[in-house]
Amino acid sequence: GCGEGNDDTTPVNDGADNGNEVTENDGNNEAAGDGEGFSAKMVTDVGGVDDRSFNESAWAGLTMFGEDYPDVEVDYIQSSDASDYAPNLNRLAREGTDLSFAIGFLMLDDIRTVAEQSPDQNFALVDDVVRDENDELVENIANLTFAEHEGSFLVGVVAAMHTETDHIGFIGGVESPLIKKFESGFKAGVKYVNPDIEISVQYAQDFNDASRGQQIADTMYGNGADIIYHAAGGTGNGLFTEAIDRAQNGENVWAIGVDQDQALTEGEWAEGNVILTSMVKRVDQAVYQVAEDTMNGNFPGGEILEFGLEDDGVGIAETRDNVSEEAIEAVEEYEAMILNGEIEVPQTDEEYDEFEDSL
Amino acid sequence: MTNALKSKLFGLVIPLIAIGFGFLAGAVIMLVSGNNPIDGYVALFQGVFGDAYYFGETLQRMTPLIFSGLAVAFAFRTGLLNIGVEGQLIVGWFTSVFVGITVEAPMAIHLPLSLLAGALAGALWGFVPGLLKARFQVHEVIVTIMMNYIAMHVVNHFIRNFMLESGQRTAFIHGSSSLSSDFLADLTNFSRLHWGFLIAIGACVLMWFLLWKTKKGFELRSVGYNQHASSYAGMNVNLNIILSMSVSGAFAGIGGAMLGLGTYNYANILPSFTNYGFDGIAVALLGASSSVGIFLSAFLFGGLKEGANNMQGQAGVAPELVEIIIALIIFFVASSYLIRWIYSRLQSSKKEGK
Amino acid sequence: MDQFLLILYTIVPAALIAATPLLLTALGGLFSERSGIVNIGLEGLMVMGAFAGIVGTLYFESVGLGAASPWLGIIVAIVLGAIFSLFHAVASITLKADQIVSGVALNFLAVGLTVFIVREVFERGQTDTISARIFRTNVPILSDIPIIGPMFFSRIFATTYIAFILAVIVWYVVFKTPFGLRLRSVGEHPMAADTMGIKVNRMRYIGVMLSGAFGGMGGAVYAITTAGNFAGGTIVGQGFMALAALIFGKWHPLGAMGAAIFFGFAQALSISAQQIPGLANVPQVYMLILPYVLTILALAGFVGKAEGPKALSQPYEKGSR
Amino acid sequence: MEYVIEMNNIRKEFPGIVANDNITLQVKQGEIHALLGENGAGKSTLMNVLFGLYQPEKGDIKVRGEKVNITDPNVANDLGIGMVHQHFMLVQNFTVTENIILGSEPVKRGKIDHRKAAKDVADISDQYGLRVDPNAKIENISVGMQQRVEILKTLYRGADILIFDEPTAALTPQEIKELIQIMKNLIKEGKSIILITHKLKEIMQVCDRCTVIRRGKGIGTVNVAESTENSLAEMMVGREVTFAVDKTDASPKEVVLSVKDLHVQDSRGVDMVNGLNLDVRAGEIIGVAGVEGNGQSELIEAITGLNAPKKGTIHLSGKDITSHKPRKVTESGVGHIPQDRHKHGLVLDFTVGENILLQTYYQKPYTSNGILNYPKMYDKARQLIEEYDVRTPSERTLARALSGGNQQKAIIAREVDRSPDLLIAAQPTRGLDVGAIEFIHKKLVEERDKGRAVLLVSLELDEVLNLSDRIAVIYEGEIVAIVDAKSTNEKELGLLMAGGKKEAGEPQS
Numbered sequence A: 001g002c003g004e005g006n007d008d009t010t011p012v013n014d015g016a017d018n019g020n021e022v023t024e025n026d027g028n029n030e031a032a033g034d035g036e037g038f039s040a041k042m043v044t045d046v047g048g049v050d051d052r053s054f055n056e057s058a059w060a061g062l063t064m065f066g067e068d069y070p071d072v073e074v075d076y077i078q079s080s081d082a083s084d085y086a087p088n089l090n091r092l093a094r095e096g097t098d099l100s101f102a103i104g105f106l107m108l109d110d111i112r113t114v115a116e117q118s119p120d121q122n123f124a125l126v127d128d129v130v131r132d133e134n135d136e137l138v139e140n141i142a143n144l145t146f147a148e149h150e151g152s153f154l155v156g157v158v159a160a161m162h163t164e165t166d167h168i169g170f171i172g173g174v175e176s177p178l179i180k181k182f183e184s185g186f187k188a189g190v191k192y193v194n195p196d197i198e199i200s201v202q203y204a205q206d207f208n209d210a211s212r213g214q215q216i217a218d219t220m221y222g223n224g225a226d227i228i229y230h231a232a233g234g235t236g237n238g239l240f241t242e243a244i245d246r247a248q249n250g251e252n253v254w255a256i257g258v259d260q261d262q263a264l265t266e267g268e269w270a271e272g273n274v275i276l277t278s279m280v281k282r283v284d285q286a287v288y289q290v291a292e293d294t295m296n297g298n299f300p301g302g303e304i305l306e307f308g309l310e311d312d313g314v315g316i317a318e319t320r321d322n323v324s325e326e327a328i329e330a331v332e333e334y335e336a337m338i339l340n341g342e343i344e345v346p347q348t349d350e351e352y353d354e355f356e357d358s359l
Numbered sequence B: 001m002t003n004a005l006k007s008k009l010f011g012l013v014i015p016l017i018a019i020g021f022g023f024l025a026g027a028v029i030m031l032v033s034g035n036n037p038i039d040g041y042v043a044l045f046q047g048v049f050g051d052a053y054y055f056g057e058t059l060q061r062m063t064p065l066i067f068s069g070l071a072v073a074f075a076f077r078t079g080l081l082n083i084g085v086e087g088q089l090i091v092g093w094f095t096s097v098f099v100g101i102t103v104e105a106p107m108a109i110h111l112p113l114s115l116l117a118g119a120l121a122g123a124l125w126g127f128v129p130g131l132l133k134a135r136f137q138v139h140e141v142i143v144t145i146m147m148n149y150i151a152m153h154v155v156n157h158f159i160r161n162f163m164l165e166s167g168q169r170t171a172f173i174h175g176s177s178s179l180s181s182d183f184l185a186d187l188t189n190f191s192r193l194h195w196g197f198l199i200a201i202g203a204c205v206l207m208w209f210l211l212w213k214t215k216k217g218f219e220l221r222s223v224g225y226n227q228h229a230s231s232y233a234g235m236n237v238n239l240n241i242i243l244s245m246s247v248s249g250a251f252a253g254i255g256g257a258m259l260g261l262g263t264y265n266y267a268n269i270l271p272s273f274t275n276y277g278f279d280g281i282a283v284a285l286l287g288a289s290s291s292v293g294i295f296l297s298a299f300l301f302g303g304l305k306e307g308a309n310n311m312q313g314q315a316g317v318a319p320e321l322v323e324i325i326i327a328l329i330i331f332f333v334a335s336s337y338l339i340r341w342i343y344s345r346l347q348s349s350k351k352e353g354k
Numbered sequence C: 001m002d003q004f005l006l007i008l009y010t011i012v013p014a015a016l017i018a019a020t021p022l023l024l025t026a027l028g029g030l031f032s033e034r035s036g037i038v039n040i041g042l043e044g045l046m047v048m049g050a051f052a053g054i055v056g057t058l059y060f061e062s063v064g065l066g067a068a069s070p071w072l073g074i075i076v077a078i079v080l081g082a083i084f085s086l087f088h089a090v091a092s093i094t095l096k097a098d099q100i101v102s103g104v105a106l107n108f109l110a111v112g113l114t115v116f117i118v119r120e121v122f123e124r125g126q127t128d129t130i131s132a133r134i135f136r137t138n139v140p141i142l143s144d145i146p147i148i149g150p151m152f153f154s155r156i157f158a159t160t161y162i163a164f165i166l167a168v169i170v171w172y173v174v175f176k177t178p179f180g181l182r183l184r185s186v187g188e189h190p191m192a193a194d195t196m197g198i199k200v201n202r203m204r205y206i207g208v209m210l211s212g213a214f215g216g217m218g219g220a221v222y223a224i225t226t227a228g229n230f231a232g233g234t235i236v237g238q239g240f241m242a243l244a245a246l247i248f249g250k251w252h253p254l255g256a257m258g259a260a261i262f263f264g265f266a267q268a269l270s271i272s273a274q275q276i277p278g279l280a281n282v283p284q285v286y287m288l289i290l291p292y293v294l295t296i297l298a299l300a301g302f303v304g305k306a307e308g309p310k311a312l313s314q315p316y317e318k319g320s321r
Numbered sequence D: 001m002e003y004v005i006e007m008n009n010i011r012k013e014f015p016g017i018v019a020n021d022n023i024t025l026q027v028k029q030g031e032i033h034a035l036l037g038e039n040g041a042g043k044s045t046l047m048n049v050l051f052g053l054y055q056p057e058k059g060d061i062k063v064r065g066e067k068v069n070i071t072d073p074n075v076a077n078d079l080g081i082g083m084v085h086q087h088f089m090l091v092q093n094f095t096v097t098e099n100i101i102l103g104s105e106p107v108k109r110g111k112i113d114h115r116k117a118a119k120d121v122a123d124i125s126d127q128y129g130l131r132v133d134p135n136a137k138i139e140n141i142s143v144g145m146q147q148r149v150e151i152l153k154t155l156y157r158g159a160d161i162l163i164f165d166e167p168t169a170a171l172t173p174q175e176i177k178e179l180i181q182i183m184k185n186l187i188k189e190g191k192s193i194i195l196i197t198h199k200l201k202e203i204m205q206v207c208d209r210c211t212v213i214r215r216g217k218g219i220g221t222v223n224v225a226e227s228t229e230n231s232l233a234e235m236m237v238g239r240e241v242t243f244a245v246d247k248t249d250a251s252p253k254e255v256v257l258s259v260k261d262l263h264v265q266d267s268r269g270v271d272m273v274n275g276l277n278l279d280v281r282a283g284e285i286i287g288v289a290g291v292e293g294n295g296q297s298e299l300i301e302a303i304t305g306l307n308a309p310k311k312g313t314i315h316l317s318g319k320d321i322t323s324h325k326p327r328k329v330t331e332s333g334v335g336h337i338p339q340d341r342h343k344h345g346l347v348l349d350f351t352v353g354e355n356i357l358l359q360t361y362y363q364k365p366y367t368s369n370g371i372l373n374y375p376k377m378y379d380k381a382r383q384l385i386e387e388y389d390v391r392t393p394s395e396r397t398l399a400r401a402l403s404g405g406n407q408q409k410a411i412i413a414r415e416v417d418r419s420p421d422l423l424i425a426a427q428p429t430r431g432l433d434v435g436a437i438e439f440i441h442k443k444l445v446e447e448r449d450k451g452r453a454v455l456l457v458s459l460e461l462d463e464v465l466n467l468s469d470r471i472a473v474i475y476e477g478e479i480v481a482i483v484d485a486k487s488t489n490e491k492e493l494g495l496l497m498a499g500g501k502k503e504a505g506e507p508q509s
């Protein structure tokens, strides 16, 4: 959920991996099971298609969709900066794309405008909900959201079970309602396990300042926190650097990754990995599912789809080498409680305050 | 006379040659990296001229660039390097949107008021380094760099705490302060082209007029070239420095208003700089700090950036290539010495040949 | 009191670490500007250095050089930075381009080129993360000194010490050696230098290339010690801050060192303050803008006029005046 | 081997101009050889060719009989040629020693050996009687001192052929005297000298032979002993030149400028003017004579509003203008020809026309309602260019491209045309050739005769004596004496300028 960073990385599809041709589309949305003539494409936000975050994940979902249905056409366009969103969405619409994904809530306003202008085409927004002037959902936009708070709750549980200092940290990127979901859910998870654990929270107000991330982590660890969770994109790199450094120094500190199974790409050093676990967000599955449904004539236009624990839309990462048996058991237990409604995970500051009072 | 004409013509030819060289180098890079340069450039040009929509977007995109270019150039003419256009643009964006949201008035009042607010905010952001330069001889480059960061954080703070509507942005401005134009949008197939484009053209004329046709402009240029002689001639050097930075900031501020009142109709929390200000440095320098030059180079910039999106979609060429091409064009323009040298070589060998 | 010291024990090392890339790059800028060539392209040189440092480290890691990899990566960055700076040198010295324009072009080129190459090599917009790291160290014995030890000699990267030692070396070279005298003369009065038989353009090439080497090192140190990988957004603005440090320090190596520490300190303070009881409730925006406001106040208050080398930004043409 | 230097048929072109056209210069061992010519005649160019800064298109150079190819100053240095440039080639914020050793520094373990350097410099300065403070920064020492540093630079490198390009233009009379002595010492030590100067008197005084060039062409070489000032001038300009300023007696009227008890500090806060009193009347030229640095600049700055006085009053035609802004002072009727025309007088990157309007651009008809009227401005500029004989291709040519004399004429046109009640002329002829000097002197006298008050500040005693009606001697920020120009002489002035009292003549410390 932290692709808002200004990662100027905008790699390109050199055609090899997606084997698509630009085909003239007659604009008709025939819903055919074999996918003949069906096209699903996406516009990345400035993070780029390989941001090791939700853009990459979304593209993985589309790619898989393309592999499973060889006759469909999948593709993406990357945005170099925020002013590219509207033209890029328009570009897809103009090409007659059957289903255009906008990856990231930053495209909320742009997708609304474009969708209004191209009422015959289907769109989907990842991470937010589009409403028109009358506060109604838009017919030709599907809204894909995730229960980041629930996933964050679970890694909060893991953190609470592992902390030895009873002090845990959270580093946010730029403060926004989305990142607040991560923060609130995480804090709730920690407190649910042990209300006495101290939690330090700091926002870097930047998704790309590793130096800031490192210093925040340094201060948090220095003040006694031993596990830090981040939802801060590139700023999080500083957290990992700091954690590795301290681990190398013999300190028992951990970091928790976000969006993807970050232990696979980050956190490694000579004697192991400082990433305790990660909160993954399965944008790939969500995208795949919506694309498939649309192809089959079931476009969920005007609906809000929330991908949560239930359908594995969010959860803790596969890599759990560092997580104790106990913690995993606890996670499973709490997951069940969330699913059956016993625990209502907070998403905002207000909800969190209520939640904390209720403990 | 013919000599003067010749040198003027030559001044026009150099950027063209430079642009040619830049594209040539881009083609070589495409070849080396396994792309087809012809496909790439066809896609690039189609991405600008291929459809009224893209063309409209290109014009929309160049609008703030014109302003940031003018801002840099205006200060430059007065001997000041304004690296703070970025910050001035950000506060201009925010303030114009603030007025656009909070004030209710008929369009005839509201729109100019919002633009003015943007201009004033930008001017204030330019005034500070100008004042410090005039009063304490503090180097404007450092102060403007610092002011950029201050602008971004302060604006984000205001939006986050007082004006946040959905996601990371403020509410939409009232229609009465919006530059958006159904007419222009229809004309260009729903692009976001807005009336600000005409204001930008007006601003080019205004800068040219200010600098070359007014008394103040005469003083500003004079101070830019020689502060000592200017003060001997009775001009108030400090006042002119402050004025220059403020006007420069005002241009930048209106550039921000173009985004706030035209392109987006809201302001949002900026996770990082917009880069319009920094691009403005390049636009101004490529345009030789002249109004016409800035207009053309803003078009080149806007077009390249717009076309880059099509280039990746249609020809599979990375959009960074455009950045490389821009860098090389700037390089060749700056190194016009090289072009002149080659030219004079050609001339003399022609002579010898006869 | 203890509380206060504990805070300093966090802030001071953090400040020194944050100052390191700025200082290195500012020292580079010093060589270039002292020779009379404005270098607004420091940002681009840092980008190139960060790129080369990370790619170099990854390469040496992959061929099994282990802990030596980041150091070799830094050396690669120094060399590549120096080579890349030739772009600025050729344009502004040989081709007599406007030095600001050429620097701006360099910045554009660095970002475009590195990301383009990263894509070619890694087939994605960012590199892998390095796993061979440079770690913070405690200096034996010195770190045991009370108060001073935990502040200055604990948990600091070796690169930080290297940067500070380099600042002193640069000061010595620039102000005590014939090379330094010639370099400065070229930046002050190139024609005078020319009449004394000094090759003006050659000195300027050396100045710019040194700025490339140092800027490259600065970028690499940042990327290797802090970011861990390279992407287009790894270096955003640090080069401009280094330029500010250079001017703030009045084009003097030790001045630049002071300025870099000042920036680092202000940043560390602004970050740590939020976790200091009492300061934690100050609205964050004040802390975020603190480094920049402090800098402006310092400049207006006591640093004041900074005059650069006299011939700065003027191309040298034999016989002109 | 009669000639140490032989430059044969030298040709050097600049874009659009032939600066040296087939010039031949032959210098004998042990002589002081003068090179004479109008501004822009090509003297500096010729010397820069000899020194290796420029490559000639044609011609050859022989040094001590051997043909050489001087590709850069290093080669010239190796051949024993040293040059003292017209515009000093000194790094302002370096010390004297650093400037001298630059490029051939004594080194000890990688570090500049300052001790040895200081000793070497001291040795040479003793040998030739060139006193300098080796540790002083150039920016803090006088022009005369700076010149000695320039000479020491060449000697330090073992030069025995020295080129002096207009060395006396910026010197005080005392310094000129010392320089002449130094040159004579150098000849005694076996050196040869090429001297460029516009001051015929100096040529007559020290030179053996003189080569004259005009508009890039060699006119000829003569023995100085067989020539007169007039004959040299004629050779140079191509017509007869009058030296004496042609003027009638002054008829002073009411007081225009009245300065009372003026105290002024310079930019560093040092007291430079200390209780100065001075009246200038309409219809007279008052010359301020004094050694440089005795408060002349500060006096002018205070009058023109560039520097607010600490104490005292300045009245113009009875109106108090103390501490008024420059613009107001100008409008009250003050014209000012500043001493440094490049720094203060002109915006070199503006056109000649714009420069000519630099004081009046904001007035009608050039500006109305804040809008400039360029056609009117250029009309005016053309008229003045004509009237004041400013030689420029057009009014739209950049001021930078004009020769010093013509730049000065443009400034004079600008300042005089406004008919100011008070005209302040600071060093109005510095570095100009006799033709231009003649013109400027004539203009100043004309203004006086029109009833203007003229305040002339000059380091050139001849000029002060020739032009002024009364002479005010300034010493340590005070006017110590006012003498009648006709009844005084150089000797008396010299004494007064050095702080001697008029009657008693006893020197103060």
Ligand SMILES: Nc1ncnc2c1ncn2[C@@H]1O[C@H](COP(=O)(O)OP(=O)(O)OP(=O)(O)O)[C@@H](O)[C@H]1O
Pocket: C319, C320, D014, D015, D017, D018, D019, D037, D038, D039, D040, D041, D042, D043, D044, D045, D046, D086, D403, D404, D433
């Ligand atoms: N670098 C240059 N580029 C172009 N033209 C030049 C250059 N230097 C000199 N000139 C031209 O060459 C001619 C001779 O110039 P030079 O400096 O030799 O004159 P000069 O005799 O030394 O004059 P002065 O008495 O004023 O010192 C002038 O007309 C001038 O315009």
Ligand SMILES: Nc1ncnc2c1ncn2[C@@H]1O[C@H](COP(=O)(O)OP(=O)(O)OP(=O)(O)O)[C@@H](O)[C@H]1O
Pocket: C319, C320, C321, D039, D040, D044, D086, D400, D401, D402, D403, D404, D405, D430, D431
């Ligand atoms: N780069 C140049 N381009 C064109 N003309 C030049 C250049 N450099 C010098 N000149 C011209 O050379 C001539 C003589 O130059 P010189 O350096 O001798 O100055 P000058 O006329 O004596 O003035 P001053 O002594 O007051 O500086 C002038 O006409 C001057 O404008």
Ligand SMILES: [Mg+2]
Pocket: D043, D044, D045, D086, D165
């Ligand atoms: Mg000359």
Ligand SMILES: [Mg+2]
Pocket: D039, D086, D166, D404, D431, D432
């Ligand atoms: Mg001269």
